[in-house]
Amino acid sequence: MLDSLGIGYSTLLWVVIASLGLLKLWRTLSDWGFAQRNGCGEVTKMPSYIFGLDILWDFIKATNNNYAIDLVEDWQRKFGRTFQLRLGRKLILTSEPKNFQAILATQFEDFDLGSRNDAAHPMLGDGIFASDGKIWEQSRALLRPNFVRNQIADIAVYEHHVSQLVKCMPVDGSTVDLQDLFYKMTIDSATEFLFGRSFNTLGGRESEASKSFAKNWHIASNGMIIRMRLGPLRWLSNLNRSYTKAIAAVRSFVRDVVQEALEHKELQESNQDEKPPSQSYVFLHELATRTQDEKVLTDQLLNILLAGRDTTAAFLSFTFFLLSRREDVWSKLRAEVLNFDKRPSFEDLKSMKYLTWVMNETLRLYPLIPLNVRMANKRTVLPTGGGSCGTLPIFISKGQEVMYCAYSAHRLPEVYGQDASEFRPERWENLKPGWAYIPFNGGPRICIGQQFALTEASYTIVRILQEFESIESRDSEPFKELIGLTLSMKNGAKVALTPVQT
Numbered sequence: 001m002l003d004s005l006g007i008g009y010s011t012l013l014w015v016v017i018a019s020l021g022l023l024k025l026w027r028t029l030s031d032w033g034f035a036q037r038n039g040c041g042e043v044t045k046m047p048s049y050i051f052g053l054d055i056l057w058d059f060i061k062a063t064n065n066n067y068a069i070d071l072v073e074d075w076q077r078k079f080g081r082t083f084q085l086r087l088g089r090k091l092i093l094t095s096e097p098k099n100f101q102a103i104l105a106t107q108f109e110d111f112d113l114g115s116r117n118d119a120a121h122p123m124l125g126d127g128i129f130a131s132d133g134k135i136w137e138q139s140r141a142l143l144r145p146n147f148v149r150n151q152i153a154d155i156a157v158y159e160h161h162v163s164q165l166v167k168c169m170p171v172d173g174s175t176v177d178l179q180d181l182f183y184k185m186t187i188d189s190a191t192e193f194l195f196g197r198s199f200n201t202l203g204g205r206e207s208e209a210s211k212s213f214a215k216n217w218h219i220a221s222n223g224m225i226i227r228m229r230l231g232p233l234r235w236l237s238n239l240n241r242s243y244t245k246a247i248a249a250v251r252s253f254v255r256d257v258v259q260e261a262l263e264h265k266e267l268q269e270s271n272q273d274e275k276p277p278s279q280s281y282v283f284l285h286e287l288a289t290r291t292q293d294e295k296v297l298t299d300q301l302l303n304i305l306l307a308g309r310d311t312t313a314a315f316l317s318f319t320f321f322l323l324s325r326r327e328d329v330w331s332k333l334r335a336e337v338l339n340f341d342k343r344p345s346f347e348d349l350k351s352m353k354y355l356t357w358v359m360n361e362t363l364r365l366y367p368l369i370p371l372n373v374r375m376a377n378k379r380t381v382l383p384t385g386g387g388s389c390g391t392l393p394i395f396i397s398k399g400q401e402v403m404y405c406a407y408s409a410h411r412l413p414e415v416y417g418q419d420a421s422e423f424r425p426e427r428w429e430n431l432k433p434g435w436a437y438i439p440f441n442g443g444p445r446i447c448i449g450q451q452f453a454l455t456e457a458s459y460t461i462v463r464i465l466q467e468f469e470s471i472e473s474r475d476s477e478p479f480k481e482l483i484g485l486t487l488s489m490k491n492g493a494k495v496a497l498t499p500v501q502t
């Protein structure tokens with residue numbers, strides 16, 4: 001055919017190559033013009049060799065040896081608050097609050113989650129935590145009514161789990177790792193809240209099915225983290241049989257819970273005359289009043305479990321890690337707590353000013369998502385970080401990933417003062433940090449479980465302070481990070497507690 005037109009294959013090949021070259025040139029010129037019109041400046045480039053494999057190697061080494069945050073802080077000291085680096089792929093790293101505001105709120109439409117969706121899809125399906133655009137909007141609208149105030153304000157649901165927790169805390173001055181206990185407590189409370197039945201790990205009445213779920217959950221979520229780190233090579237994880245089996249087991253467990261709830265719902269509807277026994281709030285039952293789609297329910301439950309469980313446990317662990325090292329803060333907080341009833345109400349918790357400061361300060365020093373990533377879905381501009389002064393806007397090409405670092409922004413001296421790395425709850429008396437404080441993110445994708453988490457955490461903190469007179473750290477080491485999906489502590493929160501004498 002080509003021969004009959006008198007065009008050879010080699011000519012065609014050259015035409016294709018030339019067209020692609022012209023297209024690339026046109027794109028580069030067009031992007032350059034866009035950047036000029038928006039007054040963009042050059043962004044500092046971190047030097048690297050062999051396509052950035054040296055930096056990637058340093059980062060992997062730092063993550064495995066628990067100093068990745070220190071490494072990122074060190075880079076920022078050398079290259080500024082916004083710079084470009086090669087971490088397997090080209091990335092912009094920023095800790096500028098103005099850029100956070102643009103990415104998360106004012107230019108929200110310009111950014112997606114990027115590779116997270118693909119990495120998380122086998123485990124989380126199309127749920128809220130792993131989707132963008134219309135699918136995410138639908139999830140958010142579907143889930144929002146589950147987090148309204150009267151669902152969260154039902155404090156009674158926490159008491160059972162907190163009393164189990166207190167029973168597990170030694171009263172003879174021996175050392176306990178509170179981090180371990182908090183992770184157990186939050187799996188108990190999350191499974192009760194989400195599925196309507198607790199795993200009862202703290203009570204020691206865990207069923208074989210729950211134990212196996214917990215084991216598979218661990219393998220599946222670790223596999224997901226590896227997929228996120230592998231980037232375009234994430235398909236390799238499908239070769240790992242234990243990962244794929246764990247995903248199937250986790251999803252099948254939750255699907256069974258969903259099926260059971262749907263059958264139960266049908267039964268209740270067919271027996272409308274029989275009044276259902278009064279029962280505390282169950283997330284799944286509430287959600288099933290709005291959709292009976294088995295896949296949607298399974299996906300969303302897995303997403304909420306992932307987003308809500310480890311975060312709350314890690315938050316409580318950091319709080320007691322810090323309190324155990326600051327007797328003055330513990331005493332001040334305890335004095336406030338003892339002004340209230342033994343079973344504080346939602347309103348009581350909200351009115352405890354010093355408790356709020358302690359929680360704010362803990363999340364400031366240890367944001368549970370210290371580093372996060374978004375990907376531009378079109379060419380755009382971020383407000384600051386360019387030029388020799390580092391204050392000009394910067395150009396972001398379509399497909400560019402931007403890593404934003406809450407950990408560093410939470411320690412900016414111009415916002416928090418020269419003592420920014422110190423634990424000082426009193427700083428919150430008049431502090432208004434704006435976008436320099438994003439423990440729950442901000443904008444349309446702000447954490448949907450924020451109020452729920454703060455209520456569960458504050459109730460737990462208050463009840464422990466009521467039961468124990470003093471706390472002592474049993475760990476002389478400084479904080480050592482452990483970065484998984486959320487930040488936690490490599491060495492746990494080892495303390496000894498003295499119970500109140502009755």
Ligand code: HEM
Binds near residue numbers: 308439449
């Ligand atoms: C102290 C505890 C918590 C912290 C610090 C925290 C923090 C965050 C952060 C930073 C994000 C944004 C992630 C991103 O967009 O990349 C997020 C999202 C989310 N969180 Fe939380 N979270 C906590 C507890 C919870 C709890 C208890 C739940 C549910 C019961 C929950 C449910 C969610 C969900 C569903 C999202 C995704 C929202 C969306 O994309 O629209 N979180 N959280």
